[in-house]
Amino acid sequence: MTVAPGETGRPPATLPRPDPDRPAPARPGETALPARVRAALSEQQASSEILIGWIQLAVVTAFGALYLVSPKAFPPEVEFRPIPWALGGYVAFTLARLALAHAGRLPRWFLGLSILADMALLLGVIWSFHLQYMQPAAFYLKAPTLLYVFIFIALRTLRFEPGYVLLAGGAAAVGWLLMAGYALMWDPMAGPVTRDYVLYMTSNSVLIGAEFDKIVSILTVTGILAVAIVRARRLLVRAVRESLAARELSRFFARDVADRIIDLDAGIEIGRGELREAAVLNVDMRGFSQLATEIPPDDLIALLAEYQGLVVPVVQAHGGSIDKFMGDGVMATFGATRPSATAAADALRAAADLADAAAAWGQRRRAAGRPAPAVGIAVASGPVVFGAVGDQSRLEYTVIGAPVNLAAKLEKHTKAEGVRALTDAATYGSALKQGYRPPAPPERRPGRSVGGLDEPQDLVVLAG
CATH class of the missing domain: 3.30.70.1230 (Nucleotide cyclase, GGDEF domain)
Incomplete structure (x- = not known):
């Protein structure tokens, strides 16, 4: 059975499409994909970037609310407060990112910059805790706010590109390594290094094994997510190809017949x-x-x-x-x-x-x-x-x-x-x-x- 122009199946997506002349760059094993398949993938990624932008805005709003309600203990002589400026700058950055995402004009370099900005904001906020509460730098190593790192890493999975997940996890691991190094070597009020877990938990001493565990956890989660994204992207590519094939199928068959073929549990039986x-x-x-x-x-x-x-x-x-x-x-x-x-x-x-x-x-x-x-x-x-x-x-x-x-x-x-x-x-x-x-x-x-x-x-x- 065939069908005339007009019986085309589903309506086109209304999300902003990327430039059709610049489809998503092919990944290893995807170089043979038709341009329209890569364009459909780009469309999916564009919608994901919009979602990521809104989640980032929600996270920075939560940071701001947390900062507003938390007690401040800066010494009187400290006139510069870095956190409000950092949060304000990040809000502006996130709004710009959202505008570009909605317009479908979000360049890849800006995505990388966004990931680094995410981690810089989070780790910067954590780093400021020892100033805010007038404690040695080892104080911030125990902050539960580190768990937000995993949120920022997980956000990158929505785009189905493992490279961005690896960039986020790598930036987090390097950042935490530098923060642990600062607490150990460069802080003039550095606490002692200990192997006593109880002392570590009840004082500003540093347990090197604990910081090592955090970095290993960040890298392990990043690696697992990256592998999962590689596998999920293969399924996404297959789903996009089948979706486009189904859309084309509905142009050659009556809609009921096309749906029947697509939904068959087994092959068509003669x-x-x-x-x-x-x-x-x-x-x-x-x-x-x-x-x-x-x-x-x-x-x-x-x-x-x-x-x-x-x-x-x-x-x-x-x-x-x-x-x-x-x-x-x-x-x-x-x-x-x-x-x-x-x-x-x-x-x-x-x-x-x-x-x-x-x-x-x-x-x-x-x-x-x-x-x-x-x-x-x-x-x-x-x-x-x-x-x-x-x-x-x-x-x-x-x-x-x-x-x-x-x-x-x-x-x-x-x-x-x-x-x-x-x-x-x-x-x-x-x-x-x-x-x-x-x-x-x-x-x-x-x-x-x-x-x-x-x-x-x-x-x-x-x-x-």
């Missing part, structure tokens, strides 16, 4: 069909073959595209699915790809609307001095078999049954009857039972001989 009560609608342009020999190829294809663009939306509006395009013919089904209790009624409503739309379309083309072929429409209903046909190398979902043949014959017979749309009496009766109400009583033509059918048919004119 030779298995489903019996459905459905309606089949056939539409065809009259005289198209002759017209194809009289107008330029570009005009012919433009005419065909315009005609198909007219038919498909009307069919879809009434719950129908395009089964196939046959040159200038279109075959649609109602209740075949998805069971429906109103298949016949929906098909007749679609046929009536198509007849009106085709008439208006023909008038517009004639007024513009362009060819305007007439359109024939027919509907038949009854039991059909819906399933996949073909072989393992080429499959097609379609419907098989008497209504398919009858609709095709009735569409050709519209010429003999001199009408635009026909159906058989049985289909019309089913539609009435399903709630169909015509705008006016239709003309009935009983006992008509239809080409290709052995038995006379009782017909109902849907549009004269």
Whole structure:
């Protein structure tokens, strides 16, 4: 089954897209990815950067609130307070980062700078604790605020790029190593080094093993997250590729069929069909073959595209699915790809609307001095078999049954009857039972001989 332009599946994402000419740089093993896949990855990363920015703003707001409510013990001679300035500068930096992220203009160097700024802010705040409380530098080594390091490292996983996780973890480990070194060697009030854990916990002494454990923990968590991101990115790439494939699939298949293929637990099985009560609608342009020999190829294809663009939306509006395009013919089904209790009624409503739309379309083309072929429409209903046909190398979902043949014959017979749309009496009766109400009583033509059918048919004119 195929589908015309317009049945494209999901709407496009509304998040800001990165420059399409600059898709996300390929990672090892991703160099063969199509540009559109890398562009989709960039779009996902752009949305992640917006989320990261808001989380950073929340964190710095929490820092500010914590600073405001905590007691201050700076000596009177200390006039410069670094923390308010650092927090204020970081708020401005974060707001700029958010603006760039929302605009989709966040350069990679700025991302690296943002990670270093995160760690500088956090470690700077921790470092200031010994000034704030007038204690030796070893005092800040016991601050639980160090746990925020893991938040900043974890934030970088949202982008699915292990390099940024490693940068965050590396910056944190180096920063804490420098802070421990300052507490041991450069602080004029440095506390003693001890191996006594109780003394370490109850004084300003330094336990080297404890600081070593912190750095090892930071590096270990960073490494684990980086490995997880490498694995998760592979899954993300696969998911993006499958998502794009599904979106393209919905352009070649009716939406219900595309969803059916995507959601199958196992592969499509040839030779298995489903019996459905459905309606089949056939539409065809009259005289198209002759017209194809009289107008330029570009005009012919433009005419065909315009005609198909007219038919498909009307069919879809009434719950129908395009089964196939046959040159200038279109075959649609109602209740075949998805069971429906109103298949016949929906098909007749679609046929009536198509007849009106085709008439208006023909008038517009004639007024513009362009060819305007007439359109024939027919509907038949009854039991059909819906399933996949073909072989393992080429499959097609379609419907098989008497209504398919009858609709095709009735569409050709519209010429003999001199009408635009026909159906058989049985289909019309089913539609009435399903709630169909015509705008006016239709003309009935009983006992008509239809080409290709052995038995006379009782017909109902849907549009004269």
